[in-house]
């Protein structure tokens with residue numbers, strides 16, 4: 001395995017880093033942000049910036065207007081985009097759209113791609129992924145899905161309630177023409193699994209960038225802020241926290257790059273992505289937690305971006321499989337011998 005970046009990857013990394021620093025980070029205090037993300041007006045503006053920079057939807061195939069990135073390329077670009085909470089929205093690589101684009105490129109028919117996928121790739125529409133339901137439906141265990149799609153002539157009728165990450169979606173006799181069914185009937189669970197391994201990994205990539213940002217903010221503060229006659233970083237308790245951050249960023253990045261390499265070999269990478277998801281969500285959480293600690297009282301205010309990263313990062317240990325479910329599935333495999 002060669003983890004060194006080739007010239008094209010280095011150029012893409014530098015271009016994305018500069019784009020985020022110059023065009024996206026200055027917009028982080030834009031008031032058009034809600035608890036559910038940027039307003040549509042702000043999102044459209046951010047997407048227009050990425051489009052102008054040639055960085056919109058870079059993971060989509062070249063034929064569809066993307067950059068046709070490999071998983072290894074994605075690891076580089078997505079980490080840079082994740083450095084700002086607005087970066088993934090600007091590049092159109094946020095969840096769940098990014099994973100949905102990936103799945104539709106594999107499974108959708110040419111007509112479906114034209115109607116549903118292309119506007120999504122072009123940044124004109126949004127998508128959702130509805131799997132989690134209220135009890136007794138699907139949650140950590142997706143096989144408990146209660147929602148049914150019943151054939152009615154040339155259509156399917158979808159019924160039940162879904163809760164998705166930031167919204168509640170209720171389907172009440174939703175009529176879907178059979179031509180809009182994605183892939184083969186009865187294969188939905190398999191397709192969801194197909195989507196999950198790379199989607200888990202891209203979460204790790206984006207959150208890696210966010211954790212690096214939190215660490216950078218904390219390190220700057222620790223170099224400048226003085227207490228008890230010296231800078232904070234010169235106090236072992238603080239310096240060691242920042243050293244731990246650097247080591248865990250390194251481990252998380254290697255874990256991501258290794259899993260990306262496995263997926264680029266054409267492997268399903270389910271085991272590796274599961275491990276990567278647990279390793280990264282927990283290590284990155286510790287990094288952001290330490291960064292808050294180093295920042296003292298300001299760490300829990302919105303004076304810096306760190307408090308926001310801290311709030312958003314917590315959910316990463318829950319979605320796309322809680323840590324306990326990944327460990328449980330690993331333990332089951334170990335038990336089988």
Ligand SMILES: Cc1cc2nc3c(=O)[nH]c(=O)nc-3n(C[C@H](O)[C@H](O)[C@H](O)COP(=O)(O)OP(=O)(O)OC[C@H]3O[C@@H](n4cnc5c(N)ncnc54)[C@H](O)[C@@H]3O)c2cc1C
Pocket residue numbers: 096128129130131132138139140141163164165166315318319320321322324325328
């Ligand atoms: C920010 C965010 C975005 C999300 N986006 C989406 C989305 O786009 N689409 C969508 O469908 N869903 C989405 N979800 C939902 C997410 O996938 C679920 O929250 C997750 O699958 C867990 O399901 P649950 O909340 O029903 O928890 P439950 O199934 O009730 O589980 C609760 C807890 O029980 C424990 N647990 C469960 N099983 C085991 C086990 N075998 N061993 C040990 N402990 C266990 C875990 O600690 C788990 O956290 C999102 C969630 C969040 C927080």
